[in-house]
Amino acid sequence: MALAKDAQATRDRLVAAARAEFSRQGFERTTVREIAAAAGVNPALINRYFGGKERLFAEAVAIEIDFPDLSRTPRGDIGRALIRHFFARWDGGDGDDVLRVLIGTAATNDEGAARIRDILSGQIEPMVARATGSDRARERACLIATQILGLAYVRYVLALPDTDLPPETVSEAVGETIQRYLFAPLP
Amino acid sequence: MALAKDAQATRDRLVAAARAEFSRQGFERTTVREIAAAAGVNPALINRYFGGKERLFAEAVAIEIDFPDLSRTPRGDIGRALIRHFFARWDGGDGDDVLRVLIGTAATNDEGAARIRDILSGQIEPMVARATGSDRARERACLIATQILGLAYVRYVLALPDTDLPPETVSEAVGETIQRYLFAPLP
DNA sequence: GCCGCAGGTCAACAACTGTTTACATGAGGG
């Protein structure tokens, strides 16, 4: 049963509200009072439960990318498959995906930038190494990051309409780019 | 001769200082007092000359991309040429290039995002139309924007070291991507 | 020499920030 006083539920609602607000306005613009109001709780609880705005932010952007299983995907289709996966995940959009939060906040928040670097090293690079078996996985992962983050930036930060970047065009054109960054010989 | 009281010089120093500070810290984190201190002037002058922080920002991020003349570049080399141009421009780095300011601030500042969209419509898209003569210039311009902004984001916001993204790898791999976004058939 | 006024200073303002402190409340074990 739902208790009137439930610490865990309050924490969860704060994290959810924080994600939404940070995503909409970035770290600096978002105030703890806004987050608390959106969560329907008292602002002081942010300090009680998380120890401050910074620590709540860190909690709100903890993320696992959970790549699709590519082991059965034909080599030639991996690029397209990756793009489709990201597309589905982002545009399925409950609107507060953490990666979107990060892209927006990393720009002015070192903690956020460090998080993205962690994802690059800890999740994208291993995925590339696994999928390609090639050396230079680091370089390839960075190239892929430029394209995927750029796509996310244009779509969600600049908020270009679908007509400017039709999903099928993106899947095809960007998918092939990823494919090349994965497998094409590097200079 | 340099006057002790020179309104134009003061304005210029304020804009320059604003660019540097906004670039380093983004719009929200930067205070008018910091900008004034960096410019060596009184904070009140920001309001006198620009009418507020927002308006100073708008002035600081006014930008002309000034593309290279591509009319004599062989069709097959345009992608590479563009990337080299941006690279030279960004990394030549007096450290306060306006496009870098914009990328960092647009994330949480609608005015900034609108500026980038203006550049896309007013400068990148016409350049694409001119260079390719193709229809679908808009789509191609957006695709190019994803790659170029993503590259800038990874290099300057995430601040990955040169060893992760060696310039020659970028020129080649990303150059070819731009080339494809310019000329390859779209689905 | 003096005066007007563009150019620059100074201190204060009101609003808002994250955080802390002291206090209320009510569910659940004894």
Next chain:
DNA sequence: CCCTCATGTAAACAGTTGTTGACCTGCGGC
């Protein structure tokens, strides 16, 4: 039943923010 302590509240704090209005300052024309 009542006492306790996790949970939640309210108010205040100290600092910072962008902005403003009243006030100097000194160059250029008379």
